[in-house]
Amino acid sequence: MTSESSTLPPEERRRAFAVILAAGFMTLLDVSIVNIALPSVEASLNANATHIQLIVAGYSLAFGLVLVPAGRLGDVYGRRRIFLLGVIGFVIASVACGLAPTAALLSIFRLLQGVAAALINPQVVGLIQQLFSGPERGRAFGIFGASIGVSTAIGPVLGGALIGGLGPELGWRAVFLVNLPVGIILVIAARRYLPGHSRMEAAKLGLDIVGLILLGVTVLAIMMPFVGAERTGLAGAPWWWLAIAAVGYVAFMAWELRLDSRGGSAVVPRSLMRNTGFVFGTAMGTAYFAGFTGIWIVISVYIQSGLQLGALIAGLIGLPFSITAGYMSARSGHWLPRYGRWLVVIGLAVMGVGIAALDIASIVVPEPYIPWVMMAIMGVAGVGSGFVISPNQALTLADVPVASGGTAGGVLQTTQRVGASVGLAVMTSVFFTTQATAGGDAASSYGHAFSMALRVTVGMIVVALIIAVIDARRRQHDADAEANS
Missing domain, CATH: 1.20.1250.20 (MFS general substrate transporter like domains)
Known part of the structure; x- marks a missing residue:
């Protein structure tokens, strides 16, 4: 793979860095800002505890499961291309969340938002490595780390201010819709400032789809007894899902070891x-x-x-x-x-x-x-x-x-x-x-x-x-x- 970033002048690298930093900030902000909006969502859409669980845990689960393949997609097809795909998807999902008429649809749109956020995150890290080297890279990662703390701190305060100023009904919707103008600016800036990518010769995607599916099934099976338990109580929860989780985990580990021994791209390599x-x-x-x-x-x-x-x-x-x-x-x-x-x-x-x-x-x-x-x-x-x-x-x-x-x-x-x-x-x-x-x-x-x-x-x-x-x-x-x- 070759890259134009090594020849970019310092000013252009700083502009590119500002773009990816803003995108990472946007996705991280959306984690903390939504937590404050949950009671307003509950009142506005008559959401029950199961919906609340899916709105928060679904985003995190989708984000986690897509991270590894998203990084590989950026390596093979170009980080700018996947970054743009992620930002556009994140904005569309955010608008859908903000306009969601029911709690069930909001839960689904949050899953899609988590997928889009996962497409962005590995590209941010990869582009920092691509744009900078030596002490500059260390400083860039330091700034990125600081932005995580800032987004965590600002998110709840911003969410509270929006709900307090616009009221519960419009306030929680604004929490999502605020990503629309930010995302439009990011797409324009990314197309202009992010470095291009020369595609790898004979590149193979090499994704462990089976491993990711088995991991997802295992995690979902662990979560299932707790989802909706407010209706049945913990004593009446379907604990038999944990047996499925155990089988899924054994199958996942066996598949990973077999794939790694054959030289495949396992989610968790034997090493x-x-x-x-x-x-x-x-x-x-x-x-x-x-x-x-x-x-x-x-x-x-x-x-x-x-x-x-x-x-x-x-x-x-x-x-x-x-x-x-x-x-x-x-x-x-x-x-x-x-x-x-x-x-x-x-x-x-x-x-x-x-x-x-x-x-x-x-x-x-x-x-x-x-x-x-x-x-x-x-x-x-x-x-x-x-x-x-x-x-x-x-x-x-x-x-x-x-x-x-x-x-x-x-x-x-x-x-x-x-x-x-x-x-x-x-x-x-x-x-x-x-x-x-x-x-x-x-x-x-x-x-x-x-x-x-x-x-x-x-x-x-x-x-x-x-x-x-x-x-x-x-x-x-x-x-x-x-x-x-």
Whole structure:
């Protein structure tokens, strides 16, 4: 493959970088901004808990499953071409979401929006590598990482402002429709500024379609008992789906091993399965995302539907978390060489204590003061999160050969999104099931549901903490053995 990017003057590279950064920002913003709109969607479209689960978890699942093939599509057919396809698809899906007349259609359009977002994301990373080299590349990735934190912080506040200013009915629709003018500008700018691509000679797409289908079936089977559980209760949920998930997982692993042994492009190559550091890091990240991702949804619903406070206040609660997490994530690189996996252990412990404190505060703090106490606690929890996500990514990929770095990064992102999808289904199921069966007024029932959902988060963080401690001790033992040899 040849590229025009190596000959682009600095000014043109900066313009191209601005375009891809804006697109990545748009897709990430749409994750956090929608969480604030969920109570308005529920009231406007008469959405039930199953619809809410599909609206949030469906986007994340589609995003995760399409990431790996989307990266391959960009490599073979050109990153600018796939980037444009993704942006156009994202805008069309966003408009469809904003105009959706029913909750069921909104759920479907969110799936399509997740697919389009997944087409964009790998091209952003690939184009940064294509446009920059050396220290410039490091700075570019640093700016991209900072944009993730900014989008997470701005999303809930922007969503709250739109709903507060336009009202619940128009406000949640504006959350999606705001992508239309942004997307039009991005398409025009991308066609003008992004570098072209000379197609690879005799390129083969090499997608593991069977592996992706088996993985999707497995994840969906895990989620199914929790989808719609508010109607039957967890005791009446169809738990037999878990047997299908087990069969699907065994079939997936058997297929991956067989395909890899034949030299095929497996979703998870055998070399990564045998890389102990990668396996531990992926497992820990999956558990953390399973517990962490759903926090913002239950906070949003609890504040708006339970305490009857505005969307803007619900959005502001997450702002301290985003600020401290972003700052500590940037600083964690200085401490990582010294503390290694133990830095992640510290981060998980702080995060777990923070969420437990949030649970206690929702029970003992008087209602008028709960939002302000929650903001303070989430600021502390953000410190812990800053020590988890970025350091875990660096440690997980540290022992992976450079030639396999792209594949490993794609697998890591996919497993995190899959974990987030399952975690969202579980947490929202526990939340809505508990709220439906709890007695008392709205504040009491939503407060009890909020508390139970947070305990699911703490449980998943504890699982991640155990994995991290085992890996930290393993790494320490290996380092001591190497020092004594």
